[in-house]
Amino acid sequence: MLSDKPASPARGRKKVAPPVQQPPQEEVVYRLPLTDLHPFPDHPFQVRDDEEMQETIKSVKEYGVIVPVIVRPRKEGGYEIVAGHRRKHACEQAGLDTMPVIIRNLDRDAATILMVDSNLQRENILPSERAKAYKMKLEAIKRQGERTDLTSPKISAKLRSDDEIGQKMGVSGDTVRNYISLTNLVPELMQMVDEKKIALSPAYQLSALKPEEQQMLVTTMDYEQATPSLSQAQRMKKFSQAGRLNEDSMLAIMSEEKKPEKFSLTFDGDRIRKYFPKSYTPLQMENTIIKLLEAWQKKRQRSQER
Numbered sequence: 001m002l003s004d005k006p007a008s009p010a011r012g013r014k015k016v017a018p019p020v021q022q023p024p025q026e027e028v029v030y031r032l033p034l035t036d037l038h039p040f041p042d043h044p045f046q047v048r049d050d051e052e053m054q055e056t057i058k059s060v061k062e063y064g065v066i067v068p069v070i071v072r073p074r075k076e077g078g079y080e081i082v083a084g085h086r087r088k089h090a091c092e093q094a095g096l097d098t099m100p101v102i103i104r105n106l107d108r109d110a111a112t113i114l115m116v117d118s119n120l121q122r123e124n125i126l127p128s129e130r131a132k133a134y135k136m137k138l139e140a141i142k143r144q145g146e147r148t149d150l151t152s153p154k155i156s157a158k159l160r161s162d163d164e165i166g167q168k169m170g171v172s173g174d175t176v177r178n179y180i181s182l183t184n185l186v187p188e189l190m191q192m193v194d195e196k197k198i199a200l201s202p203a204y205q206l207s208a209l210k211p212e213e214q215q216m217l218v219t220t221m222d223y224e225q226a227t228p229s230l231s232q233a234q235r236m237k238k239f240s241q242a243g244r245l246n247e248d249s250m251l252a253i254m255s256e257e258k259k260p261e262k263f264s265l266t267f268d269g270d271r272i273r274k275y276f277p278k279s280y281t282p283l284q285m286e287n288t289i290i291k292l293l294e295a296w297q298k299k300r301q302r303s304q305e306r
Contacts, residue, residue: 029068031098036078044132045119047089056090068100082111083118109140126194131182170273181207186214198227205233209240224254
């Protein structure tokens with residue numbers, strides 16, 4: 001149902017318990033001016049004018065906004081976008097003045113969780129975006145009073161909150177914790193991770209360095225024209241923990257000839273989750289992928305023997 005104006009909340013009505021198995025009420029879709037829609041505070045996801053955005057703009061021009069954005073009322077007036085920042089930008093670029101929205105009365109934490117979940121389904125997400133999003137969701141869950149390893153003595157009763165997030169995203173709890181650790185990187189190093197100049201595994205180690213040590217590393221990398229390998233990053237972390245990391249020790253580590261790193265391949269859980277049943281764990285996914293690759297290899301060998 002489409003409406004031009006939000007309905008006013010009912011007043012003075014006596015609360016009546018809803019009947020059992022009541023069908024869900026259809027949400028009302030309003031059409032609101034773009035000027036009334038404001039970005040989510042500290043929104044971790046960038047709105048980029050990339051090829052994907054151009055396709056979205058083209059779709060909006062031809063068909064309009066098919067999926068309404070989700071917003072919540074602001075105390076200072078207008079509405080805060082929970083899900084739909086890219087669609088609003090596409091509408092602006094397409095020259096539209098209004099767009100369809102669904103208004104939900106969400107508190108800050110519920111809105112944060114919905115905002116993160118709706119955006120993490122996208123394919124092209126920068127490490128910095130994923131890191132901040134995971135952290136925001138974890139903090140929101142903790143504020144909601146859900147159990148974490150720090151707030152409940154019964155560790156075995158439920159998953160840690162970060163493990164819970166990982167399970168829902170199709171990744172391990174360690175992956176979630178590693179990404180959140182990236183929020184400790186200084187901007188220069190975080191940008192290098194986004195640009196794939198520093199790999200994720202070394203970046204996780206470097207996030208444990210003090211801010212001044214990270215700045216020292218930025219200077220050293222510029223001097224050496226090199227980025228640290230995983231083993232070098234691990235050594236820096238150990239030196240830092242021992243209080244022995246300084247300009248001389250860092251330069252010595254960075255000047256070492258890099259040893260060949262053990263080959264490893266990491267999959268983006270969000271991208272491959274759609275190919276597996278929801279009940280599959282990361283280990284089950286890995287085993288299935290290995291079996292499929294083995295079958296593919298045998299097929300190639302048979303083709304080459306012909």
